[in-house]
Amino acid sequence: MPAGESKPMSRDPLQEERDKAGPLTVSQLTEQIKDLLEGEFSSLWVCGEISNFSRPQSGHCYLTLKDEGAQLRAVIWRGAAAKVDFELQDGLEVVCFGNLDVYAPRGSYQLVIRQVQPLGLGALEQRLRRLREKLAAEGLFDPDTKRELPPFPRTIAVVTSPTGAAIRDFLQVLRRRWRDVRVIVLPVRVQGDGAAEEIAAAIEAAGRLTPRVDTLVVTRGGGSLEDLWAFNEEVVVRAIHASPIPVISGVGHEIDVTLGDLAADVRALTPSEAAELIVPAAVDVAAALGGVRMRLAAALRARATQSRLRLERLADRRVFRQPYERVHDLARRLDELGVRGREAMTRRVTTSEQRLATAGAQLESLSPLAVLGRGYSLTTHASTGQVVRAASELAEGDKIVTRFADGEATSRVEDLGNKEEH
Numbered sequence: 001m002p003a004g005e006s007k008p009m010s011r012d013p014l015q016e017e018r019d020k021a022g023p024l025t026v027s028q029l030t031e032q033i034k035d036l037l038e039g040e041f042s043s044l045w046v047c048g049e050i051s052n053f054s055r056p057q058s059g060h061c062y063l064t065l066k067d068e069g070a071q072l073r074a075v076i077w078r079g080a081a082a083k084v085d086f087e088l089q090d091g092l093e094v095v096c097f098g099n100l101d102v103y104a105p106r107g108s109y110q111l112v113i114r115q116v117q118p119l120g121l122g123a124l125e126q127r128l129r130r131l132r133e134k135l136a137a138e139g140l141f142d143p144d145t146k147r148e149l150p151p152f153p154r155t156i157a158v159v160t161s162p163t164g165a166a167i168r169d170f171l172q173v174l175r176r177r178w179r180d181v182r183v184i185v186l187p188v189r190v191q192g193d194g195a196a197e198e199i200a201a202a203i204e205a206a207g208r209l210t211p212r213v214d215t216l217v218v219t220r221g222g223g224s225l226e227d228l229w230a231f232n233e234e235v236v237v238r239a240i241h242a243s244p245i246p247v248i249s250g251v252g253h254e255i256d257v258t259l260g261d262l263a264a265d266v267r268a269l270t271p272s273e274a275a276e277l278i279v280p281a282a283v284d285v286a287a288a289l290g291g292v293r294m295r296l297a298a299a300l301r302a303r304a305t306q307s308r309l310r311l312e313r314l315a316d317r318r319v320f321r322q323p324y325e326r327v328h329d330l331a332r333r334l335d336e337l338g339v340r341g342r343e344a345m346t347r348r349v350t351t352s353e354q355r356l357a358t359a360g361a362q363l364e365s366l367s368p369l370a371v372l373g374r375g376y377s378l379t380t381h382a383s384t385g386q387v388v389r390a391a392s393e394l395a396e397g398d399k400i401v402t403r404f405a406d407g408e409a410t411s412r413v414e415d416l417g418n419k420e421e422h
Contacts, residue, residue, distance in 0.1 A: 027104070034102035037109055041100040046072065046111060047119060050092045055081070061088060065096065065111065073110040074098075080114050086127050093119040124225055128232055132259055135234070140241045141262040147246045149266055153214035153278060155182045157206040157245070159199060162187040166221045166271040170250070173272045178279035184209065189230075190220040196233035203239040203247075215278055216243055218260060219250040219271045228252055231260040240264055250274030378403040382410060391416055 024032075048065035055061050059078035064071050074096065076084070088094075097115040102108075118126060135141065156174075160167050162185055171183065186202040189195040199218070206216050218231070218240065230236065231251045240247050240263040249264035250271045261267040268274035319326065379388040382399035394400065398413045 026107070030102065030104045030107055034104065037100045037102055043097070043099055045095060045097050047093070047095040048072065050088060050094060051090050053088055053090050055088075063088070065094075073108065074113050075101075075110055076113045076116065084116055086118055086130055088116070092126075095119050124229065128225075128259070131232065131234060132262070135237055135259065135263070140237060145241075147265045149246050149248065149278060150214045151280070153181060155184065155211065155213050156215050156217060156278060157184045157186060157209060157213040158217045158219065159186045159188055159202040159206065160217075160219045160271075161190045164190065164221055166219045166250070170217070170219060170271045170275045173275035174279060177276065177281045179282070181279060184213065191223070191227050191230055195230035196236050199230060200233075200235040200239035203236070203243055207244045213245050216245040216247045217250065217274055217278065218247060218264065219268075219274055220252070221271065222253040222256060228256055228258055231258040236260050237263045248274050248277060 046065060048067050051064045051066055051071075053061070053063040059081060061076040061081045063074050063076075065074050066072070076088075094116050096111065096113045096117075098111050098113040100109055101112045103110060118124070139145070158167060158170065160170075167185060174181065174183065184206075186206060188198040188202045190199070203216065203218065206213055220228070220231070222228075228251060231249075237259045240249070240260055246266070247264045248266040248268055249258070249261045250268035250273060251258050251261060252270075254269040257267075266277060268277055314320065379400050379402050380386060381388060382401050388394060388400060394413050394416060396413050396416060400411055400413065402409050402411065
């Protein structure tokens with residue numbers, strides 16, 4: 001190297017690369033990160049605890065998923081949020097399905113949730129509570145809709161697992177209590193995927209059996225909430241409520257209460273109790289019939305004794321001891337009334353004759369003929385028949401008729417004598 005010349009400095013390879021390509025803008029860098037993340041994580045499942053949950057009027061849900069070591073912002077758009085069938089809230093553990101989305105204006109990424117499911121037993125209990133509230137509001141558990149079981153069923157359909165202990169216990173108790181019954185087992189799975197649909201289909205099929213089934217039993221043995229979950233499914237609850245046959249539910253043990261129990265007409269605490277509720281005990285029926293027979297015989301004896309006493313009292317009555325005495329009394333009474341009637345008629349006739357004679361005498365005394373009998377006469381105009389009361393009513397030449405007490409005479413006026421001149 002010539003004297004006086006300095007040694008050239010070596011250059012950074014990264015700097016040379018930047019000098020060639022030029023620096024990236026923030027938008028360019030964010031776009032590259034967006035392409036990388038969204039392409040790599042287009043669909044994934046993430047589980048975590050919900051915090052900072054909010055749901056504005058838009059209907060979108062904003063939240064943060066967290067665990068012990070990290071946090072992840074997430075969003076559920078309104079369409080997906082409407083399909084969530086349980087209540088989202090802070091502290092709830094969930095498992096979410098979706099994709100990563102980079103929000104360029106803030107340089108942040110978030111999980112866009114398309115599906116969300118509760119995680120663990122607490123989530124099942126929450127789902128059960130929400131479904132119970134929904135179905136109760138529709139009246140599926142209304143006590144007024146419950147039907148009574150027939151007292152002596154001839155045919156019973158049982159929806160259960162054919163290999164479980166529940167059907168064995170049920171049949172054992174049933175046969176011990178009452179043998180005159182026909183049992184039809186409709187085999188189904190009582191837990192696991194698809195069990196609810198099988199149970200609902202069997203319940204519907206029981207309603208179509210011929211001859212008609214008298215009582216339908218839905219039963220299985222005990223288990224955890226997850227084991228009994230099929231009997232909490234909405235399809236099973238609605239099938240029980242819609243059944244045309246009275247339904248008794250005997251699912252699990254005494255402490256287990258499913259939605260199917262609430263929808264059934266009768267709930268049994270166990271499968272064995274279901275058998276006890278469906279049919280009576282033969283010994284109890286026999287004892288009851290014996291008691292009825294004894295009471296009936298005693299009642300008939302008492303009725304016969306009462307009837308005999310009543311008959312004896314009737315036989316002692318006068319009408320039965322002297323049946324014609326009453327007839328004779330009435331005949332004597334009739335004769336007496338006849339005599340009294342004839343006497344009354346005679347007195348009435350005599351009184352009437354006397355009154356008639358008196359009236360005749362009075363009329364006779366007032367008769368003009370009686371006056372004539374005392375020497376008087378009655379003169380009338382021959383032409384008009386009018387009574388002549390004064391000579392002035394006559395004229396010479398008038399023809400008059402004079403009536404005497406005995407006969408009459410006709411004459412003509414020849415001389416009126418001296419008339420008073422007025």
